[in-house]
Structure formats: structure tokens, C-alpha cells
Amino acid sequence: MRFLGKKTVILVVAVFTILLLAGSFAHGKIQFAFIDRVVTTILSPFEYAFSTVGMSLRQITTATGEIFTVYRENQALKAEVDNYRQNNLDMTEIMAENDRLKVMLDYKQGTRQFDFVTAMVVARDPGTWTSVIIINKGTNDGVTKDMPVVTPKGLVGTVIQSYPTTAKIQLILDPRSAVGALNQRSDSRVAGIVEGNGTNHNAPRLVNLARDADIVPGDTVVTSGFGGIYPKGLAVGEVLDVVNDEGGLLKYAVLKPAVDFDKLEEVFVIIHSREPIPTLPPQVKSATDQNTPSKQAGGTGTKGVTVP
Structure with a gap:
């Protein structure tokens, strides 16, 4: 409609x-x-x-x-x-x-006394009980086993395995590592061995110290050069605390590493050193070494001399 x-x-x-x-x-x-x-x-x-x-x-x-x-x-x-x-x-x-x-x-x-190979960190060992990194330089670049690895801040570790284009580096944080070291303070010069701490991954310890050894928080620990692997004078860390071993004659120092291992990206491998390597007669031992087993001042599985 x-x-x-x-x-x-x-x-x-x-x-x-x-x-x-x-x-x-x-x-x-x-x-x-x-x-x-x-x-x-x-x-x-x-x-x-x-x-x-x-x-x-x-x-x-x-x-x-x-x-x-x-x-x-x-x-x-x-x-x-x-x-x-x-x-x-x-x-x-x-x-x-x-x-x-x-x-x-x-x-x-x-540091003209060293010949370096510059390398980049390309991987880290995911293991809980180890501290190993992998770098992108190997035997093709002259990198071989037992060579020290450093940064401008201090000691990183040592080469434990080398391949044509890569190498494994054992950090000083590894419990299996052992580095001859001493207190840099001129009126102390107390010597010991730096080893990784299994209970506190980021705090290695300077061990084999006599109970009356002159070492206090704030002291700087450097490599002693004994053992033929690490040149003398490389920064290892700063003393955070000194702890007496229970029921013994020794004590140890807890260290803050000189190197920030969480931010490690580039490293130097020392392929040659023109510094004289200090030696110590094998028969020279401290009184405390008579009661404790000695540890070699070098990397795992490497030769070295006993550090007093």
C-alpha cells in the first residue's frame, strides 16, 4: 500500500x-x-x-x-x-x-714483556661443579695447553684443552684450579695457593696460610710466579675475610676476584712471556707443610713446585 x-x-x-x-x-x-x-x-x-x-x-x-x-x-x-x-x-x-x-x-x-692472543668468550660450561669457558682461538693461533689467560683487571685462568679454532679455559673459580699466589703488601708477602671455593662459587680462597700469617682484609693477592705457568704479579683478588681452620694450625683468606667473571667477554692468552720465572728449591717447606698435603702451584694436572 x-x-x-x-x-x-x-x-x-x-x-x-x-x-x-x-x-x-x-x-x-x-x-x-x-x-x-x-x-x-x-x-x-x-x-x-x-x-x-x-x-x-x-x-x-x-x-x-x-x-x-x-x-x-x-x-x-x-x-x-x-x-x-x-x-x-x-x-x-x-x-x-x-x-x-x-x-x-x-x-x-x-705489558711489552708478554705476547698476547686476543680472544672472545663464545661459550660457558653449564656444569654446576666446574668453571670453564670456551674462547674462539686455538692451536691455529698458537694457543696451547697450560697458557695463562688474563684481562687488564687480572688473572682469569689457564688453557686446559686446545683445538684448532677453540680452546677451553679453566677459571680460577674452579675448585680443581690451583694458583700460586702471595700477599702483595711489602711488609707481608705471605704466600699460599688460590683455589676455587665449592661452597661459594664467586669467592675463591687463599689457602695453606699459617695461623700467624700477616694477612688482613683489604690486602691484594697476586700471582707468585712459582710453578712455571702464571707470570708473577698478576692480580688475583682482594682479601675479604680471614678464617681460621677449625682444630688446625692453618687459616685461609676469602677473596673477591679482580676479574668480574659474570661480564667476561674478551680475554688475552699469554702465549709467550719474557719475564724470568722464579724458582724455589723443592726441599724448602714451611713447618705447616709437614702436617698437610701440598698442592701444586699451577693448573690442574700440570707440574709445579710446592708453595711455602
Whole structure:
């Protein structure tokens, strides 16, 4: 019914329009102004509606295009920001590496008595009871077993296995490690052996110290050079505490390592040393050594002499 009503209205408008046009032609041109006003009055709502709809469609189309343009620009800006962020990370990493390498270069230039091979740490032994790292240099670069490994801050450990392009380094934190060392303080010079601490991984101990040995917290411990593996004078660590062994004549010192092993990235392997190696007659022993088994001042499985 509604559809038929609309058709009726349209038909009436059409008929009325035709009659008006016919009347205009019958009476001459004087009536065209009146007809024009009538037609304009009738058709103007429809023209306004069509114009509004067309404008809305154009606005919707323009807005849709602008949305897609903004989306593409946003994606491009995100990619650019990600690129800048990655470049910033790369630059930060390069600057950090440059700072480390500068320190290593200064150390290398200041220790002309050593010939070094610079290596990067590429892996760590996941074992709980061992402290071993792997470096990216091996026999092809002159790295062989029992060579000491250092950083500008101090002693790292020794080479225990070497392959053509890699090598295993036993850290001084390893309980199986043993390093001849002494108190650097001039009025002390107490000697002992630095070994890894199985109960506190990051705190090696200077052991085989007489109960009355002159060593106190704050003292610096360096390599003694005895044993033929580690050159004399390499920093090992700082004394944190001194503990008396229960029921014995000895005591030991707990050390803070000179090297931050959690941040170890590059190391030096000393492939040759022009420093004279100090020796000690095998028969020279302290009174305390008569009651305790001696430990060799070197790496695991290497020869050495007893440290008093």
C-alpha cells in the first residue's frame, strides 16, 4: 500500500507538471517565470537531498582514503622508529665494545714483556661443579695447553684443552684450579695457593696460610710466579675475610676476584712471556707443610713446585 501511495503521488506530480507546462505554452512566454518557480519549488527538496547524499559520499570516500594514508604513514613511521632503535642498540654495543678494546689495547701496550692472543668468550660450561669457558682461538693461533689467560683487571685462568679454532679455559673459580699466589703488601708477602671455593662459587680462597700469617682484609693477592705457568704479579683478588681452620694450625683468606667473571667477554692468552720465572728449591717447606698435603702451584694436572 505504501508503494502504491508513492506511485500515486509521483503520478499526480507528473500530471500537474505536464498541465502547467501545457498551460504555459498556451498562454505564451509570460508564464515561464511562474512555471520555473513552481518547478524549482517542487524539485528543490529532491535536489537538496541528492546534493547532501553526494557530498556525504564524497566525504566518506575522502575520509576513507585519508585513513588508509594515515595507516600507511603510521606503518612507515613505526618501521623507521624500529630501525632507529636497532641502530641505537648497535651503536651502544659498538661503543661498549670499543671502550673494552681500548682498555685491552692500553694494557697490551703497557705489558711489552708478554705476547698476547686476543680472544672472545663464545661459550660457558653449564656444569654446576666446574668453571670453564670456551674462547674462539686455538692451536691455529698458537694457543696451547697450560697458557695463562688474563684481562687488564687480572688473572682469569689457564688453557686446559686446545683445538684448532677453540680452546677451553679453566677459571680460577674452579675448585680443581690451583694458583700460586702471595700477599702483595711489602711488609707481608705471605704466600699460599688460590683455589676455587665449592661452597661459594664467586669467592675463591687463599689457602695453606699459617695461623700467624700477616694477612688482613683489604690486602691484594697476586700471582707468585712459582710453578712455571702464571707470570708473577698478576692480580688475583682482594682479601675479604680471614678464617681460621677449625682444630688446625692453618687459616685461609676469602677473596673477591679482580676479574668480574659474570661480564667476561674478551680475554688475552699469554702465549709467550719474557719475564724470568722464579724458582724455589723443592726441599724448602714451611713447618705447616709437614702436617698437610701440598698442592701444586699451577693448573690442574700440570707440574709445579710446592708453595711455602
